[in-house]
Amino acid sequence: MGVSRLDLSGPKGRGIAAAVVIGIGSCVGFPTHAIAAMFDDAQQEDGLIGSEHPRIPEPMVFDLVRPLGSTRGELEINTLATRARDGSIEWAPEIEYTVRDGLALEFELPVEDSTLRQYKAAVQGTFRTGRSDRFIHGWQAIGRRAHSGSEVSGDALYIAGYRFNDRWSTLNMLGVRGESLTRDVKAHALINANVFYVVKSDLVLGFEMNSEVGGGRRHLVLTPQLHAGLTQNLSVQVGTSVSRERGKSTHRTLTGRLIYTF
Numbered sequence: 001m002g003v004s005r006l007d008l009s010g011p012k013g014r015g016i017a018a019a020v021v022i023g024i025g026s027c028v029g030f031p032t033h034a035i036a037a038m039f040d041d042a043q044q045e046d047g048l049i050g051s052e053h054p055r056i057p058e059p060m061v062f063d064l065v066r067p068l069g070s071t072r073g074e075l076e077i078n079t080l081a082t083r084a085r086d087g088s089i090e091w092a093p094e095i096e097y098t099v100r101d102g103l104a105l106e107f108e109l110p111v112e113d114s115t116l117r118q119y120k121a122a123v124q125g126t127f128r129t130g131r132s133d134r135f136i137h138g139w140q141a142i143g144r145r146a147h148s149g150s151e152v153s154g155d156a157l158y159i160a161g162y163r164f165n166d167r168w169s170t171l172n173m174l175g176v177r178g179e180s181l182t183r184d185v186k187a188h189a190l191i192n193a194n195v196f197y198v199v200k201s202d203l204v205l206g207f208e209m210n211s212e213v214g215g216g217r218r219h220l221v222l223t224p225q226l227h228a229g230l231t232q233n234l235s236v237q238v239g240t241s242v243s244r245e246r247g248k249s250t251h252r253t254l255t256g257r258l259i260y261t262f
Contacts, residue, residue, distance in 0.1 A: 054163035057196045060237040065124035066104035074098040102126035157210040188214035202229030219247040
């Protein structure tokens, strides 16, 4: 008789694994709710499909702190990489954590080649009122400080997502960016608009538009993109961005984001 093999990939197997890990964690004093959230998050595939209910993907270039409606204890690390107009590589490793249901924090280190440029921190919340099986909304606040010098900037945004059906959804952000906050403040309007199509559970197609207007600046970035689940916890987003800034030539670049959810 052959030796039977326990399959931990299905719901029953994950339940057994969760019970074992929670039991061990409780013995050493690790918060059991955090362990449970990790297993729940793995089943929800938040690295690929964003908000919990309704399930709306996240944009790649201007990503959310955590999916709207995320639950306490969810943890994610990811990094965005893109080729800048001058040929340098811009990348930004970040860590995101949900401190309580619907409230998440993020810390990010924007880097150019091997030079640290900024420190970035963000907080995001989900509104409890007005939510439905198709609609979810929230807010996000971002602060940045230059690594060298005293330059400080910040963003404030309203976020709204809507799922039309099992395939189509949209997520949009509208807000303002303040630059030179320690001196003469310059304000810019921010618009992020996205439409997504779910091909299958581990494959999403999307189109993202980012626009920044104000202070004599007009900057538009269009990014068709593909989101693919590689494993239960690992996913990737790739796309080709086309950017246009007033007074400058059109620039095309390959952009990607690698995501790991715990």
